[in-house]
Amino acid sequence: MRSSEFGSNSFVVVANRLPVDLHTRADGSTEWVPSPGGLVSGLSPVLEKQQGCWVGWPGVADASPEPLRTDKDVLLHPVTLTARDYTEFYEGFSNATLWPLYHDLIVKPTYDHAWWETYRDVNQRFAEATASVAAEGATVWVQDYQLQLVPGLLREMRPDLRVGFFLHIPFPGADLFQQLPWREEILDGLLGADLLGFQLESGVQNFLEVASMLGRETAGEPATRAAAAQITTNSGRKVGVGAFPISIDTSPFEAADDGADSERSAPATQLRAALGNPETVLLGVDRLDYTKGILQRLEAYEELLANGTLDPSSVTFIQLATPSRERIDSYKATRSAVEEAVGRINGRFAELGRPVVHYQHRSVSKQTLRDYYRAADVMLVTPFKDGMNLVAKEFIACHGVRPGALVLSEFAGAACELEEAFLCNPFDKQSLRDQLARAVAETRDDPDAATARMRAMYEQVTTHDVDLWSRSFLSSFTGQHAAAQPVGERDDR
Numbered sequence: 104m105r106s107s108e109f110g111s112n113s114f115v116v117v118a119n120r121l122p123v124d125l126h127t128r129a130d131g132s133t134e135w136v137p138s139p140g141g142l143v144s145g146l147s148p149v150l151e152k153q154q155g156c157w158v159g160w161p162g163v164a165d166a167s168p169e170p171l172r173t174d175k176d177v178l179l180h181p182v183t184l185t186a187r188d189y190t191e192f193y194e195g196f197s198n199a200t201l202w203p204l205y206h207d208l209i210v211k212p213t214y215d216h217a218w219w220e221t222y223r224d225v226n227q228r229f230a231e232a233t234a235s236v237a238a239e240g241a242t243v244w245v246q247d248y249q250l251q252l253v254p255g256l257l258r259e260m261r262p263d264l265r266v267g268f269f270l271h272i273p274f275p276g277a278d279l280f281q282q283l284p285w286r287e288e289i290l291d292g293l294l295g296a297d298l299l300g301f302q303l304e305s306g307v308q309n310f311l312e313v314a315s316m317l318g319r320e321t322a323g324e325p326a327t328r329a330a331a332a333q334i335t336t337n338s339g340r341k342v343g344v345g346a347f348p349i350s351i352d353t354s355p356f357e358a359a360d361d362g363a364d365s366e367r368s369a370p371a372t373q374l375r376a377a378l379g380n381p382e383t384v385l386l387g388v389d390r391l392d393y394t395k396g397i398l399q400r401l402e403a404y405e406e407l408l409a410n411g412t413l414d415p416s417s418v419t420f421i422q423l424a425t426p427s428r429e430r431i432d433s434y435k436a437t438r439s440a441v442e443e444a445v446g447r448i449n450g451r452f453a454e455l456g457r458p459v460v461h462y463q464h465r466s467v468s469k470q471t472l473r474d475y476y477r478a479a480d481v482m483l484v485t486p487f488k489d490g491m492n493l494v495a496k497e498f499i500a501c502h503g504v505r506p507g508a509l510v511l512s513e514f515a516g517a518a519c520e521l522e523e524a525f526l527c528n529p530f531d532k533q534s535l536r537d538q539l540a541r542a543v544a545e546t547r548d549d550p551d552a553a554t555a556r557m558r559a560m561y562e563q564v565t566t567h568d569v570d571l572w573s574r575s576f577l578s579s580f581t582g583q584h585a586a587a588q589p590v591g592e593r594d595d596r
């Protein structure tokens with residue numbers, strides 16, 4: 104590519120999805136609506152601050168909208184995916200091969216050579232789009248498992264760029280990764296970056312083992328918010344590797360005027376009144392994904408109602424489940440099982456007009472979500488495996504320093520930072536039941552202890568926000584590690 108063909112953007116984020124999706128209204132006109140998921144929640148504040156360019160898919164097959172600028176001055180540069188790309192690249196290789204493999208085989212991955220070809224083609228298209236918008240010497244930050252070949256492709260097209268890559272989901276152990284027929288190609292694609300970031304040190308460790316297993320030289324140890332480990336590529340280039348735990352933009356959650364600090368806000372109070380003012384409100388908020396353990400948490404709740412530990416007249420459970428990857432069989436099966444459980448539990452324990460489970464299969468606005476976080480007493484975040492889990496952090500930031508509790512899976516990345524949560528093993532029903540019962544009991548019987556836990560987690564989340572995440576990653580490019588807030592032992596696990 105000649106330098107006269109370079110773009111003008113000095114900071115470019117490349118992600119599978121744009122932060123907005125193109126929706127067609129009933130009358131045929133189109134509108135942009137926020138797209139779901141943790142990657143967008145994490146990255147939007149970073150790009151808005153940098154006024155950069157975001158390269159991504161607009162969420163609809165075959166759509167080719169013109170680039171547009173957001174009201175926060177971010178340039179959105181759409182990449183078109185065909186219906187076939189959607190099936191083979193997005194639903195297929197990304198979400199029926201890589202997603203289950205990287206989440207430790209909760210369902211069995213499918214290895215399909217045609218899907219792989221399409222994954223390669225689509226990565227090529229993302230790399231070309233990025234090369235066309237990036238200025239000479241620009242910083243390009245590639246996101247997540249759908250685009251693991253982009254760093255290598257970009258290095259071939261535009262060696263002038265500084266390329267970082269961040270993986271939002273866990274990176275599996277070498278014994279699992281070696282199942283992947285295209286393990287060499289994926290490793291080479293990733294090693295095209297100058298800096299590779301993972302959520303946790305365990306992900307860095309797994310990646311170093313994979314690189315070493317596939318014959319690359321590795322040096323250094325995993326560290327948090329620093330690229331203290333290095334891999335030497337076949338051409339002799341050094342690639343930095345580190346753990347950069349993602350977090351949230353806490354500012355919208357901290358507005359004291361709507362009651363985040365010590366009192367429940369008016370909308371949250373109204374929400375509880377609408378529920379019949381139960382003594383305890385439990386809350387789950389997830390994409391409807393089999394990794395999130397929604398069914399198992401409902402079953403644990405059901406068993407506590409059945410054995411008398413929880414009284415159906417004093418407790419209610421709200422489960423928000425955002426529709427996700429709805430055409431994939433394992434997602435259809437998960438939805439059916441969840442909805443069957445909701446019906447069964449209400450059938451067994453609800454009184455007229457007083458369901459014990461309120462289930463909503465839809466996205467809600469960020470403001471509504473904040474009202475739910477404030478209204479809830481006990482938040483249930485119980486994935487079998489999760490890179491980080493931003494919902495846990497959003498609840499902590501939003502609920503504030505008041506009695507409350509977080510029941511959190513040991514297998515969510517967030518468990519490394521939120522030690523005061525009621526940690527549970529979602530593979531073990533008894534662990535789920537015990538920790539849920541303990542959390543409810545503490546919020547009722549010992550509000551001081553519950554507040555102390557919430558305070559400790561609130562301080563952790565508000566001092567380790569998304570700004571620290573992006574600063575520490577981006578400054579590791581230049582070797583000047585961000586002056587992190589006090590990094591305690593909890594950061595080193």
Ligand code: ADQ
Nearest residue numbers: 140141142144271389423425466467489490491492493494
């Ligand atoms: P996700 O698997 O999507 O993210 P998570 O981190 O919990 O999981 O983020 C979900 C986001 O969607 C949150 O910001 C939440 O507020 C929002 N959301 C969920 N349900 C909603 C609803 N019904 N209405 C409105 N908003 C809703 C992936 C990885 C995670 C990692 C993130 C970021 O799987 O492990 O934490 O990326 O790196």
